[in-house]
Amino acid sequence: MxxxxxxxxxxxxxxxxxxxxxxxxxxxxxxxxxxxxxxxxxxxxxxxxxxxxxxEDKICVFYKGMSGMEEKAARALLRRICSVDYYPINLAFGIYKQETGNDDYEKFMDLIADLGNDFYIEYDPKKGLKFYSKMLRDWWRVYYGDNE
Structure with a gap:
């Protein structure tokens, strides 16, 4: 098995x-x-x-996974971000605090950076958060948008 x-x-x-x-x-x-x-x-x-x-001794690999609370917050954020063109950063921080119980803005921005590094989202300081591409946003909507 x-x-x-x-x-x-x-x-x-x-x-x-x-x-x-x-x-x-x-x-x-x-x-x-x-x-x-x-x-x-x-x-x-x-x-x-x-x-x-x-x-092959060709590379040193570093792997960083998210904690359960961070992953829950990331999913909640991505669900909100996929539904609009831009999602305000202050509302995103509110979701982060609600999901993790943590009000550390620096840790929140680390999560945003991780999501950006994974090519999910990008952050425009004037407009807010948006999906990196329309195709990825639409894919996220289909698989996760209304399912959780």
């Missing part, structure tokens, strides 16, 4: 050789953005890519 809910590693990682080889090849030339709905195996694939790169 395969474990469900955790990234597949070791012998549990199966049938993704082509995807891993493609990503490894692409990384030699450029950056890679891996987008898919929840539970499609993105983390499992990237952990295998990480293992391959570490085995």
């Amino acid at each position: 395969l474990p469900v809910g955790s990234p597949a590693i070791g012998e549990d990682f199966i049938d993704r050789k082509k995807e891993v080889e493609y990503i490894l090849s692409a990384l030699k030339k450029d950056s890679v953005l891996l987008i898919a709905p929840r539970r499609f195996g993105k983390t499992s694939i990237m952990k295998r890519v990480e293992k391959e790169l570490l085995d």
Whole structure:
């Protein structure tokens, strides 16, 4: 039986050789953005890519996951941001405080930076937060907008 809910590693990682080889090849030339709905195996694939790169002694990989509260806040923010052209930063901070119980603006801006680094959103100090691209915004709406 395969474990469900955790990234597949070791012998549990199966049938993704082509995807891993493609990503490894692409990384030699450029950056890679891996987008898919929840539970499609993105983390499992990237952990295998990480293992391959570490085995070759070609790269040092740093992995930073979000805490449960930060992830909940990120999802709540993205749900709001996907519904408008620009979402005011002060309202976004209010959502962050509500979801995390934390009123540390610096930590909030760290989360916004993380979401920006993941190519979800960008921040315009005059207008607010918006999705990085219309395509990504529409994708988020379809998969997550009204589901949570």
